[in-house]
Amino acid sequence: MPRTQVRTRKRPVPLEAAMEAIASPRRRQILRLVWGAERSAGEIASTVRDVSWPAVSQNLRVLKDSGLITERREGTHRYYKADRRALGPLEVVLRQMWTRDLDRLRELAEDEAHSRRARRD
Amino acid sequence: MPRTQVRTRKRPVPLEAAMEAIASPRRRQILRLVWGAERSAGEIASTVRDVSWPAVSQNLRVLKDSGLITERREGTHRYYKADRRALGPLEVVLRQMWTRDLDRLRELAEDEAHSRRARRD
DNA sequence: GACTTAATTTAGAAGTAGCTTAAATAACTG
DNA sequence: CAGTTATTTAAGCTACTTCTAAATTAAGTC
Numbered sequence: 001m002p003r004t005q006v007r008t009r010k011r012p013v014p015l016e017a018a019m020e021a022i023a024s025p026r027r028r029q030i031l032r033l034v035w036g037a038e039r040s041a042g043e044i045a046s047t048v049r050d051v052s053w054p055a056v057s058q059n060l061r062v063l064k065d066s067g068l069i070t071e072r073r074e075g076t077h078r079y080y081k082a083d084r085r086a087l088g089p090l091e092v093v094l095r096q097m098w099t100r101d102l103d104r105l106r107e108l109a110e111d112e113a114h115s116r117r118a119r120r121d
Numbered sequence: 122m123p124r125t126q127v128r129t130r131k132r133p134v135p136l137e138a139a140m141e142a143i144a145s146p147r148r149r150q151i152l153r154l155v156w157g158a159e160r161s162a163g164e165i166a167s168t169v170r171d172v173s174w175p176a177v178s179q180n181l182r183v184l185k186d187s188g189l190i191t192e193r194r195e196g197t198h199r200y201y202k203a204d205r206r207a208l209g210p211l212e213v214v215l216r217q218m219w220t221r222d223l224d225r226l227r228e229l230a231e232d233e234a235h236s237r238r239a240r241r242d
Numbered sequence: 243g244a245c246t247t248a249a250t251t252t253a254g255a256a257g258t259a260g261c262t263t264a265a266a267t268a269a270c271t272g
Numbered sequence: 273c274a275g276t277t278a279t280t281t282a283a284g285c286t287a288c289t290t291c292t293a294a295a296t297t298a299a300g301t302c
Binding site (some may be wrong): 015016019020022023025088089090092093096097100 | 218
């Protein structure tokens with residue numbers, strides 16, 4: 001009995017595919033939504049809002065194919081959540097991007113406060 | 122004297138731009154070439170070989186714009202080299218991709234050896 | 243089965259990335 | 273300056289990505 005697939009030792013998600021998947025801002029946005037908790041396709045789509053449902057669905061598929069999220073079906077719903085293990089060293093990258101976003105927001109808020117105070121003085 | 126640019130504290134290269142830059146296999150290939158040592162555009166282009174010089178030049182520009190490589194001009198030559206600091210957490214990702222490539226090559230070589238031996242037996 | 247809700251798939255439009263060839267720039271050399 | 277070498281810019285092509293609207297599937301409800 002010929003082994004067609006030698007050495008099928010559950011390789012980690014190809015980093016390549018993962019990179020391509022999260023190179024898209026939209027997919028990063030979606031990934032963030034399913035980062036902490038499982039969410040249904042509908043929840044995700046209505047959260048994103050500046051894009052149609054099918055667009056979200058398509059992006060979910062790319063994420064799923066790249067192994068970055070998992071899908072669980074329950075009745076007519078499908079629930080997605082991030083599979084952090086699959087991200088490998090990319091998890092750090094994402095985290096850094098996101099906390100950096102937060103920093104920028106906080107900065108903006110501070111600047112706002114400053115200039116408001118300045119105007120008042 | 123109005124400070125137009127508040128808070129210009131030499132921010133690290135936007136991770137976003139870096140991500141996009143290295144999402145391209147061709148650019149990863151080029152980046153690898155200028156990883157350890159500075160190389161001229163010509164050296165790089167003639168190493169890559171399955172693509173035209175202008176194509177290489179264009180990719181070098183993207184890498185440069187994203188801050189991942191630096192350019193040094195000397196006479197009619199331009200020398201490029203990777204700026205590893207700029208990669209931030211993406212350095213780990215690249216290293217992992219590359220060592221994984223090597224692993225795959227080694228595996229192939231081993232398999233070759235095995236089947237060669239098998240045929241002989 | 244007919245209807246509703248949840249989500250996906252399909253088909254097609256618009257924009258973009260990466261390439262090629264040809265032309266242009268830039269620095270040197272006689 | 274005319275000529276050579278190193279490299280980039282410009283123009284145009286093709287293929288891919290991402291989106292939308294419409295059609296489809298799938299599961300549950302009356």
